[in-house]
Amino acid sequence: MDCLVGKPAPAFELNAVVNGEFTKVSSASFKGKWTVLLFYPLDFTFV
Amino acid sequence: MLGVSVDSHFSHRVYLKTARSEGGIEGVTLPLLADLGGAVARSYGVLLDMGISLRGSFLIDPDGVIQHVTMNAPPVGRSVDETIRVIEAFQFHKQHGEVCPANWKPGAKSMKPTLDGLKDYMRAAK
Numbered sequence: 731m732d733c734l735v736g737k738p739a740p741a742f743e744l745n746a747v748v749n750g751e752f753t754k755v756s757s758a759s760f761k762g763k764w765t766v767l768l769f770y771p772l773d774f775t776f777v
Numbered sequence: 778m779l780g781v782s783v784d785s786h787f788s789h790r791v792y793l794k795t796a797r798s799e800g801g802i803e804g805v806t807l808p809l810l811a812d813l814g815g816a817v818a819r820s821y822g823v824l825l826d827m828g829i830s831l832r833g834s835f836l837i838d839p840d841g842v843i844q845h846v847t848m849n850a851p852p853v854g855r856s857v858d859e860t861i862r863v864i865e866a867f868q869f870h871k872q873h874g875e876v877c878p879a880n881w882k883p884g885a886k887s888m889k890p891t892l893d894g895l896k897d898y899m900r901a902a903k
Contacts, residue, residue, distance in 0.1 A: 731822040733846070734821065734822065734835070734843045734846060735843055735844065735845065735846055736842065736843065736844075737842065737843055738841050738842055738843075739835065739837045739841050739842070739843050740817070740820035740821060742812075742816075742817045742820070744781070744810040744811055744812055744817065745785070745786040745810070745811040745813075746779075746786060746789070746808050746809060746810045746811060747786050747789040747790045747793060747808065747809050747811075748808040749806070749808075750790070750793065750794075752786055752790070755779065755808060755810050757841075760837055760841065761839065761840075761841055762839045763839055764836070764837070764838060764839060764864060764867075764868065765778070765779065765836075765837040766778045766779070766834060766835070766836055766837075766860065766864065767779055767781060767821070767833075767834070767835040767837065768778065768779065768780045768781065768807075768832075768833075768834050768855075769780075769781045769782065769812075769818055769821065769823045769830040769831065769832065769833040769834075769835075770780060770781070770782050770830065770832055771782065771829040771830055771831070771832065771851045772782055772783070772784060772829055773782060773784045773788045773789060773791075773792040774792060774795075774800045774801070775851070776800070
């Protein structure tokens with residue numbers, strides 16, 4: 731896979747928990763803001 | 778700032794409500810996104826063959842362009858300080874146009890990206 735730096739962030743829409751509530755989060759909502767997307771392996775791992 | 782894993786939003790909800798001493802992250806206010814099946818992790822190049830994600834961080838600018846990536850194998854966590862430093866440096870560059878040499882931090886001298894700018898920077902660094 732090619733390096734993504736300098737490329738448009740791949741788009742998505744996912745189920746999410748925001749402030750304790752179920753909702754959907756779309757990458758389209760990031761426009762105009764600095765955003766950090768943190769991928770992590772699994773909930774409840776130790777690190 | 779958003780967290781993403783291949784867990785469901787149901788798992789995320791319990792994870793956010795479970796005490797730190799029990800392996801949860803109670804008190805964290807980060808939105809958590811449910812990438813069940815890992816399609817989004819795959820599109821960002823962080824999905825392992827076993828179906829879970831690496832520890833990948835992606836800084837996306839206001840135009841939707843990725844400016845910075847880190848990827849760790851699962852056993853080692855990220856540096857929050859370094860993530861913040863890089864965000865501040867990219868924001869500084871976007872605002873002022875000057876570039877940020879190695880180990881730049883807010884308040885440190887930046888550089889005009891020209892030969893004269895380099896000379897000015899190196900003179901000041903002496």
